[in-house]
Amino acid sequence: MTAISNLRCEYRENPLGIDVLQPRLSWQLATDRQGARQTAYHILAATSPDKLTSDAADVWNSGKVESDQSVQVTYAGEALSSRQRVFWKVTVWDETGASSESDLAWFEMGLLNPGDWQAEWISANLVGSPHAAVPVPYFRKEFATQGAIKSARLYVTSLGVFECSINGQLVGDDVLSPGWTDFCKRIRYSVYDVTNHLQSGENALGAMVGDGWAVGHVGMGARQAYSQKPCLLAQLEITLADGSKQIIVSNSSWKHQFGPIVESDIMHGESYDARLEMPGWDKTGFDDSTWLPVAVQPDNGAQRVAANGPTVKRIE
Incomplete structure (x- = not known):
């Protein structure tokens, strides 16, 4: 089984007070299976944890992206504002087609203006x-x-x-x-x-x-x-x-x-x-x-x- 761990935003875990307008998101795959690799990801970002679904994500829904990239994935959602807290998670597909969903993570913006x-x-x-x-x-x-x-x-x-x-x-x-x-x-x-x-x-x-x-x-x-x-x-x-x-x-x-x-x-x-x-x-x-x-x-x-x-x- 493949698990997703070490969710990071701008290299930090749940950073408080960042000012990067397009922050970079990263995660790691944890598995005991040899040759396991990521083939696609899907990021959801929202203003509250209960909106982290494909239908309700109000900050960013990346859709399913065919890619093995798991480091420095650039945020491409709604414009971020001062003091805003964004909750996010990622779903990953491996080479067998099986999917795994991460736990919740967040980042909070600082004073931008x-x-x-x-x-x-x-x-x-x-x-x-x-x-x-x-x-x-x-x-x-x-x-x-x-x-x-x-x-x-x-x-x-x-x-x-x-x-x-x-x-x-x-x-x-x-x-x-x-x-x-x-x-x-x-x-x-x-x-x-x-x-x-x-x-x-x-x-x-x-x-x-x-x-x-x-x-x-x-x-x-x-x-x-x-x-x-x-x-x-x-x-x-x-x-x-x-x-x-x-x-x-x-x-x-x-x-x-x-x-x-x-x-x-x-x-x-x-x-x-x-x-x-x-x-x-x-x-x-x-x-x-x-x-x-x-x-x-x-x-x-x-x-x-x-x-x-x-x-x-x-x-x-």
Whole structure:
């Protein structure tokens, strides 16, 4: 018997927040029969799992395609839109004429248009120099949800490297995001499913932004190759049970302060002063009366693109 496994979209399993308008789909055949091969495939894509039938697929119905291709099959369905989740599956025929159907897979689009972003770049007011660093800024924002929560997505990037948390719970398991690009031309953003991070009523969103490649050393000599100081761009989109949306964005209403990470540099490492720890800084009810207003920064004109491929993660 032939089974279909390892369904991938843009090389990833169920990717969240892609911006490829014609994503490439792949799968593998698993069988213990020698000489087994694919002779045809049929892809169905829909806006919900219950529409994944030949008569109801409302995003793409490839029809039966006589082909042995199972890697990088280009999506050719309806135009995709920001935030859209697409469910898909594939049926494969082997050389004996027998067919096998895959399990369900999905992919979700990111923010495809500049107008989708309502967030503003924010930073601390303290600026370092080409030869002197400043402590890592901590940013926070408290807010109240306006109803029962159905789902939530955090779209975030930075000039520097970021780490976000909601109600004291770390968001994601990647580190050193958004990585290194030419930040004057292209900046990667990440998308996280934070539905389970939120609670009814009061919530707190926090972020730290280290110097990274944008502000820190990227070679011999000076710092600040791309930006004078670390900046954050964050947009939390909450879909409520009644279908309405609540959007929390980085703007002038946020606050910042400096904490125990007094230096953070890709090449020079990190200096940590535990005396400056701020327990609960990313939770509700924290006393931020001594925290400072953020500075809103102009957009640098760089294109925002969704992160692609595997991210850097802690392994021990």
